Amino acid sequence: MLAYLDHQATTPCDPAVVAAMAPWWTEQFANPASRLHRPGLLAAAAVDQARAQVLGQLGLAGHDPADAEVIFTSGATEANNLALKGLAEAELAAGGSRRQLVTLATEHRAVLDPLRYLARHGFRLSELPVGGDGLVDLDQLEAALGPDTLVVSVMAANNEIGVLQPLAAIGALCRQRGIPFHCDGAQAVGHLALKPAELGIDLLSLSAHKFYGPKGIGALAISRPLTLAPQLHGGGQQGGLRAGTLPVPLIVGLAAALNLAQADRLEREQRLGALRDQLWQGLEALGGIGLNGAASPRLAHNLNVCVGGVEGGALHRALRRQLAVSGGSACSSGEPSHVLAALGLSRLEAAASIRFGLGRATTAAEIGQAIEAVAGALSQLRGPRG
Ligand SMILES: Cc1ncc(COP(=O)(O)O)c(C=O)c1O
Incomplete structure (x- = not known):
């Protein structure tokens, strides 16, 4: 064998998660944006409930809904793109002057590639080395930060070697300077008690199939008010930040998987x-x-x-x-x-x-x-x- x-x-989708999703494929298939009939309203309520559960598991439930938000995406790749390109484009649109992007050489390609893309479009990328143990050097990180740093992006747990970066210390460095802190939590959410607001993480990416949920669904959790430029334009769903019909079964599955994983x-x-x-x-x-x-x-x-x-x-x-x-x-x-x-x-x-x-x-x-x-x-x- x-x-x-x-x-x-990836992880297998838990049978309990498959069961939780089942009715939303066939019986309750309505579009949550259809607000004029009961099936649509029921689908919208399921999305709202799932969003509330995700906020709860991330310790963001008590936060002002205007501050803490969960944007559903197709996975961590899209969440990373929304966070990083979204911040950069919003900075340009606002006429801001911050151009430096700070990350680690050991980030996933789903962080490095959007950042390298931005570096080809007028931004400056600092890819910091790590020690032989895979961990960031906090002094080096602090020295890299400056008045034009737009974002620091450091993952929670490395997908190859599993090492955990000192998120609270990084969060503190960013918070002192008012620099947005993005964290790719794809390998950590559901495996560690990750509470973004407590750690100073402003933007947290996650992907359900890494914690026994379905593939093709993830989220960007936002824990303080930040302006992001949408990366998908269309029907205005999710406050215009991520257009596209919400995949209700996958969203229900993501929340169910996160609840189970935390349990x-x-x-x-x-x-x-x-x-x-x-x-x-x-x-x-x-x-x-x-x-x-x-x-x-x-x-x-x-x-x-x-x-x-x-x-x-x-x-x-x-x-x-x-x-x-x-x-x-x-x-x-x-x-x-x-x-x-x-x-x-x-x-x-x-x-x-x-x-x-x-x-x-x-x-x-x-x-x-x-x-x-x-x-x-x-x-x-x-x-x-x-
Ligand atoms: C750390 C990390 N970030 C991002 C991703 C991308 O996730 P997805 O393929 O679900 O978008 C992965 C998946 O391999 C990952 O391990």
């Missing part, structure tokens, strides 16, 4: 942290395997290791019948990992790295299978030991 250990790429979060974190540690101990004992990124602070369900003395392609070919794992980001289209490069790994080391992402259904037997599979691959590729 193949052990699926690629939960940073079993601590239990999951403990259980998967113990399994992950077991996996690391087993792999370390094989010899010549190093950990990529800080051991802590790190997502409990992530492990990323570099396997010495083997060629990456051969390693992954040897594993793929038994393990569904990743070499780096699932979205990096075969290029060497820019995250592992930023930690100082060579191309060969990055290629011979394995990302393990544990999930809700991961068992101790699968962890044993993973250790066995790597041991088998090593004896095949390095030759029998001893």
Whole structure:
């Protein structure tokens, strides 16, 4: 049996979430913008309820509705684009002079690419390096900030190496200077207790399929009044900020998944942290395997290791019948990992790295299978030991 250990790429949609979505596909299919009939009003109420639940789970429920908002998007990619390009275009439209964008070299491409796009259109991008542990240097970040800094964008949890950036400290630096702080929370929401307002995060991106919800739905949570330029123009839905018919089943699914993920979060974190540690101990004992990124602070369900003395392609070919794992980001289209490069790994080391992402259904037997599979691959590729 193949052990699926690629939960940073995506998670299965929980059956309870599928059940919560079911009536909204078929029986209650009305458009929530149809305000003149009861089915439309019921659909609008379901969206409102889901939005309230998301705000509640993010600790934004008590905030003034004019300040805290949730904009539903197709995922974290779109949420990141709305936050970053939305801020930049709003600055231009207002005749503002802030042009500097600050981020980390290890961000997901869904942050780096919109920022690089803006850098080709009159903005200035500072991509800060990280330490060998994958963490930001706060002094370096502080030194990079200036009067024309428009936004700081730093992810909560890295999608390849799972390390957690010091969000509260970054939030404080931004708040002191009145700089908007955007955080890509795609790998953290539903896995950590992320309360954006408490951390000084103004804009938080999330994606439901990373926390056992459906694919194709995400959100940008906004925790203080900020002007964003819409990136999709059309029917004026969501206050004109993101046009397009609201996908009610997906929105209901996102909220249901977030509620479920928060309900079993601590239990999951403990259980998967113990399994992950077991996996690391087993792999370390094989010899010549190093950990990529800080051991802590790190997502409990992530492990990323570099396997010495083997060629990456051969390693992954040897594993793929038994393990569904990743070499780096699932979205990096075969290029060497820019995250592992930023930690100082060579191309060969990055290629011979394995990302393990544990999930809700991961068992101790699968962890044993993973250790066995790597041991088998090593004896095949390095030759029998001893
Ligand atoms: C950190 C991070 N940001 C953004 C994304 C993009 O999410 P989506 O593909 O759901 O838009 C991902 C997904 O891989 C991610 O891990």
